[in-house]
Amino acid sequence: MRFINPKTDFAFKKIFGSEQSHDILISFLNAMLYDGNDTITAIEILNPYLAPRIRGIKDTYLDVKATINNTTNVIIEMQVLNVEGFEKRILYNAAKTYSNQLEVGEDYTDLEPVIALTITDFPMFPELNQLISRFILKEKTYLTDYPIYDIELVFIELPNFRKQLEELETLTDKWLYFLKTAKKLEIVPPVMGSVPAIQKAFEIANQANLTREELDDLEHHEIFIYDQRNAIKKAVKQGLQQGLEQGLQQGLEQGLEQGLEQGELKAKLAIAKQLLAVLDDEAIIQATGLSLEQITALRNK
Known part of the structure; x- marks a missing residue:
């Protein structure tokens, strides 16, 4: 069974x-x-x-x-x-x-x-x-x-x-x-x-x-959950990778301390960009610590 x-x-x-x-x-x-x-x-x-x-x-x-x-x-x-x-x-x-x-x-x-x-x-x-x-x-x-x-x-x-x-x-x-x-x-x-x-x-x-209709409904629910989990994982992974790469590059050019600060901001912005299609503004603010103005600017772009 x-x-x-x-x-x-x-x-x-x-x-x-x-x-x-x-x-x-x-x-x-x-x-x-x-x-x-x-x-x-x-x-x-x-x-x-x-x-x-x-x-x-x-x-x-x-x-x-x-x-x-x-x-x-x-x-x-x-x-x-x-x-x-x-x-x-x-x-x-x-x-x-x-x-x-x-x-x-x-x-x-x-x-x-x-x-x-x-x-x-x-x-x-x-x-x-x-x-x-x-x-x-x-x-x-x-x-x-x-x-x-x-x-x-x-x-x-x-x-x-x-x-x-x-x-x-x-x-x-x-x-x-x-x-x-x-x-x-x-x-x-x-x-x-x-x-x-x-x-x-x-x-x-x-x-x-x-019934076949019930099995189809069940499959759609499971696919939705799977997609949502993967979307969040992908957004976090890509955001961290992109932010760290940019931060390290700027760190080499402008000094380690300043580069790390900018890298952290870019990492947050990159994560937020990946989450725009998945979560609302309030949820992205809670997840990244960015301001509403920064999230709005990303959406306008």
Whole structure:
């Protein structure tokens, strides 16, 4: 058997966000949020589209959105590329999901908690070096919890999950192994197939059960991710090489210190030039440290 990559946008939504996925999503969320305990007993998968209530605020599409036990809203995102502004987007989506619960005239006491669960295929918080991180509102000095425990951000960093098949013990282990390695597997390992929800997830992920249109969509998603990663790598590599060559040449002519300073600037400009077709101005500024005026000048050229 060949399985689709559950980390791609299309596959993740199909496996965890379709109408046939209720038991899969319950098992997955119990594993990710509640240490494998049967805390979630009922779930409703919702439309992932978040319509804005305020004119001028943009629309948002989540990967999966659900209500668990009729009380808590969960929004789930699988993120493969580490793009600029990603951290703010997570907070924005959580706040938007929280505020969108109320209609005109409804009381604030009607608001239900929101959990934003984000799985990343890259290190999100390298300084923490842990698999699962949870963030809530706390008082800055004494770190006491805010009285209303209504918004929680949960991050799972797949690169920090390093267990092999023979080391899988918990339900959390098995689901993370599924996310990370399903595409490379040719059979369903018995230790994972013994969990009915994971067995069903493998069945949905089986390429033999997909239509030609679905396989085409999946291929387009994977090509896009591959192209974006390579575009960034190429831009950085070419920018560094071009900048260093020019900097060294000027260093020989004008002195080492001045040459290194100019070389660093040219390296940044070269990197920015390569990223013009890939990222917006704000993202390029964050990546290179250049000013908006310098980026605008490059675009005008």
